[in-house]
Amino acid sequence: MKVTIKDVAKYAGVGVGTVSRVLNHGSVKETTRHKVEAAIKKLNYQPNTYARGLKANRTNTIALIIPTIWHPFFSEFAYYIEKYATAMGVKLFLCNANHNSEKEYEYIQMVKRNKVDGIIGITYSNIDQYLSSHLPFVSIDRHFSEDVVYVTADNEAGGRIAVQELIKRGCQSVCFIGGYQQIPNETKKRRQAFERTCQEQAISYSILDLEEPILDLDKQLTSFFLSQPEIDGVFAINDTMALDVITCLKKLNKSVPEDVQVIGFDGQKISEHADYLVSSIVQPIDQMAKMAVQRLTEIIDGKQVVKRTVLPVKFVPGDTTLFVQT
Amino acid sequence: MKVTIKDVAKYAGVGVGTVSRVLNHGSVKETTRHKVEAAIKKLNYQPNTYARGLKANRTNTIALIIPTIWHPFFSEFAYYIEKYATAMGVKLFLCNANHNSEKEYEYIQMVKRNKVDGIIGITYSNIDQYLSSHLPFVSIDRHFSEDVVYVTADNEAGGRIAVQELIKRGCQSVCFIGGYQQIPNETKKRRQAFERTCQEQAISYSILDLEEPILDLDKQLTSFFLSQPEIDGVFAINDTMALDVITCLKKLNKSVPEDVQVIGFDGQKISEHADYLVSSIVQPIDQMAKMAVQRLTEIIDGKQVVKRTVLPVKFVPGDTTLFVQT
DNA sequence: CTGTTAGCGCCTTCAG
DNA sequence: CTGAAGGCGCTAACAG
Numbered sequence: 001m002k003v004t005i006k007d008v009a010k011y012a013g014v015g016v017g018t019v020s021r022v023l024n025h026g027s028v029k030e031t032t033r034h035k036v037e038a039a040i041k042k043l044n045y046q047p048n049t050y051a052r053g054l055k056a057n058r059t060n061t062i063a064l065i066i067p068t069i070w071h072p073f074f075s076e077f078a079y080y081i082e083k084y085a086t087a088m089g090v091k092l093f094l095c096n097a098n099h100n101s102e103k104e105y106e107y108i109q110m111v112k113r114n115k116v117d118g119i120i121g122i123t124y125s126n127i128d129q130y131l132s133s134h135l136p137f138v139s140i141d142r143h144f145s146e147d148v149v150y151v152t153a154d155n156e157a158g159g160r161i162a163v164q165e166l167i168k169r170g171c172q173s174v175c176f177i178g179g180y181q182q183i184p185n186e187t188k189k190r191r192q193a194f195e196r197t198c199q200e201q202a203i204s205y206s207i208l209d210l211e212e213p214i215l216d217l218d219k220q221l222t223s224f225f226l227s228q229p230e231i232d233g234v235f236a237i238n239d240t241m242a243l244d245v246i247t248c249l250k251k252l253n254k255s256v257p258e259d260v261q262v263i264g265f266d267g268q269k270i271s272e273h274a275d276y277l278v279s280s281i282v283q284p285i286d287q288m289a290k291m292a293v294q295r296l297t298e299i300i301d302g303k304q305v306v307k308r309t310v311l312p313v314k315f316v317p318g319d320t321t322l323f324v325q326t
Numbered sequence: 327m328k329v330t331i332k333d334v335a336k337y338a339g340v341g342v343g344t345v346s347r348v349l350n351h352g353s354v355k356e357t358t359r360h361k362v363e364a365a366i367k368k369l370n371y372q373p374n375t376y377a378r379g380l381k382a383n384r385t386n387t388i389a390l391i392i393p394t395i396w397h398p399f400f401s402e403f404a405y406y407i408e409k410y411a412t413a414m415g416v417k418l419f420l421c422n423a424n425h426n427s428e429k430e431y432e433y434i435q436m437v438k439r440n441k442v443d444g445i446i447g448i449t450y451s452n453i454d455q456y457l458s459s460h461l462p463f464v465s466i467d468r469h470f471s472e473d474v475v476y477v478t479a480d481n482e483a484g485g486r487i488a489v490q491e492l493i494k495r496g497c498q499s500v501c502f503i504g505g506y507q508q509i510p511n512e513t514k515k516r517r518q519a520f521e522r523t524c525q526e527q528a529i530s531y532s533i534l535d536l537e538e539p540i541l542d543l544d545k546q547l548t549s550f551f552l553s554q555p556e557i558d559g560v561f562a563i564n565d566t567m568a569l570d571v572i573t574c575l576k577k578l579n580k581s582v583p584e585d586v587q588v589i590g591f592d593g594q595k596i597s598e599h600a601d602y603l604v605s606s607i608v609q610p611i612d613q614m615a616k617m618a619v620q621r622l623t624e625i626i627d628g629k630q631v632v633k634r635t636v637l638p639v640k641f642v643p644g645d646t647t648l649f650v651q652t
Numbered sequence: 653c654t655g656t657t658a659g660c661g662c663c664t665t666c667a668g
Numbered sequence: 669c670t671g672a673a674g675g676c677g678c679t680a681a682c683a684g
Contacts, residue, residue, distance in 0.1 A: 006662095014670075014671080015670060015671040015672070016672090017663080017664080018669085018671075019662095020662065020663055020664080021669090023663095027669075032669080032670080047662075048661050048662075049379075049436075049440050050380040050440055050660085050661075050662090051376075051660070052661080054374070054376040054661080054678090055664085068405060069401050069408065070398075070598050071401070071596075071598070072396075072401075075396050076396050079395050082420055086421075091419055091441075092420050093417055093418065093419060094404065094418050095408070096405060096409065110417075112372040113372045113373060113375045115417075240597075270596045271394075271566075272394065272397070330676090332678095342679090343654065343679080343680080343681095344654055347679095349679095350679080354654080377676070378677080380662090380678075380679095381678060381680085382660095
């Protein structure tokens with residue numbers, strides 16, 4: 001039933017060592033090699049990964065930990081991670097962590113159990129404690145306290161650009177609408193940069209920053225906008241929030257973008273060939289994924305690695321901001 | 327550096343067999359077990375997956391092959407597959423096949439190489455040839471010629487229900503709009519049932535079924551609707567198509583659902599907490615995933631398996647059909 | 653109950 | 669250049 005290297009050797013009339021040699025770094029006589037190759041084909045031999053891994057101590061497998069794959073931002077990210085991993089001959093485990101740090105810990109253990117070589121993670125739970133500089137781990141959008149390698153978009157520039165674009169389009173009174181969690185992460189810079197830029201540009205602004213999980217978002221948005229009717233420009237922390245804001249504004253009979261302009265963050269598309277949902281500060285997800293895989297590979301190979309990789313964002317106008325000549 | 331079962335045994339002052347026993351089905355004296363557990367903790371011992379797999383010949387790993395994770399239907403499906411796999415203690419490889427049958431074949435090879443125990447696949451390429459009844463494989467939405475196990479939604483009922491719901495809402499002239507590929511799959515039944523039901527109900531209908539990849543869909547839709555202005559009900563093969571249809575209709579100054587009602591298929595949501603995009607025949611994705619994992623597990627365990635699993639669909643009204651009293 | 657031992661399939665010396 | 673033999677870490681069968 002199960003054909004092993006031994007069967008091949010017997011069939012080819014050689015020793016197992018010889019078969020192994022043609023399989024790997026072959027310095028084998030031409031005729032012998034042919035015999036062996038014929039046997040391999042004939043018997044449909046497949047080397048057993050386990051036996052190999054037991055010696056080699058390398059799996060060519062990485063894990064991707066994200067909150068949930070069922071969200072366009074993460075599914076796009078996962079798409080590219082898988083793409084670049086495959087390009088490097090690496091297989092990918094998928095883990096929806098859902099803020100479940102146990103599940104994340106489980107994968108960290110897998111590294112130690114020789115089941116995966118490393119991990120790429122977008123995680124908002126307290127796994128700091130398990131992360132050591134020894135563990136091959138690349139963090140996305142979050143800078144852990146220790147010297148963990150991370151890749152992120154330029155959230156700071158994003159916040160600045162958002163304000164500039166709103167001003168350029170005639171906004172007089174802008175606001176930032178976001179949600180946050182206790183766990184620090186790079187996205188907080190979106191708000192910081194927004195505030196700083198508003199001050200620099202001397203534009204009137206306000207902030208609605210809610211702690212997640214957000215209860216009754218719609219109600220909070222409604223009362224916020226009712227209390228500040230002068231607002232004509234919104235920078236939302238992400239596109240999902242932007243969509244919620246838009247829904248709320250419409251209910252309040254404000255039209256977007258005529259009365260209020262909205263800029264989101266992320267550049268979400270529901271699928272590869274779809275359009276962007278809103279005007280947005282677009283993250284270079286493809287590049288982020290590429291760099292993440294590359295950095296992780298470097299770590300696994302024991303190379304020297306750049307700890308911090310920041311990639312540029314850009315503003316992409318959509319239906320939720322006014323058109324301006326450039 | 328790397329701590330093995332031997333180290334634990336030595337440290338605990340017992341034999342390796344004993345350690346193995348506490349690790350697995352332990353019938354060990356309480357005091358001995360404590361000693362061993364202490365040693366395991368002290369040394370931070372992690373069993374090596376490879377060595378285990380080498381014996382057990384089982385990886386507790388499956389692969390999911392889908393066209394692309396970057397699409398709400400597939401990402402939702404993957405979400406649930408991962409969920410149920412995890413619940414059973416099984417890890418999941420993700421593979422975006424993109425109609426790339428080589429990549430699919432690669433994973434099939436992995437089964438033989440003992441790298442995965444089995445595969446769940448939504449695939450539209452010609453991998454029939456590689457599939458044997460020996461290979462642990464569960465197909466979604468596609469019935470391969472051989473006796474391959476598959477799980478599908480009740481596409482037939484879906485087509486029927488769509489027609490009934492349109493008629494119930496007063497439609498006089500309906501149409502089916504779809505795309506197809508040479509490869510046969512279960513979704514073709516949507517059209518078949520649509521046609522049959524229209525005939526039974528004696529309602530006037532037409533069909534626009536385009537071969538994929540569809541070039542210039544918008545143009546084709548436009549000319550179709552212009553040539554058939556009497557159409558007041560559309561059944562689209564999936565929600566994506568439904569959205570395209572709606573966009574087109576709006577351009578033609580037809581309002582949805584007042585002038586034309588549209589029903590899609592799938593019940594796509596862009597993420598877990600979002601709404602359905604359109605009125606739709608909703609597939610029980612959660613259940614499909616659950617059954618797929620269950621069936622695959624049965625195959626792997628060598629149990630007798632039901633070849634064909636068909637799960638019920640239901641109509642969920644949204645913004646693209648008129649409201650009716652029920 | 654528990655220590656010892658024989659492989660699982662493969663790779664890598666080590667002699668020939 | 670090639671066959672034989674040891675061992676990777678673990679489990680299971682076999683004696684104690």
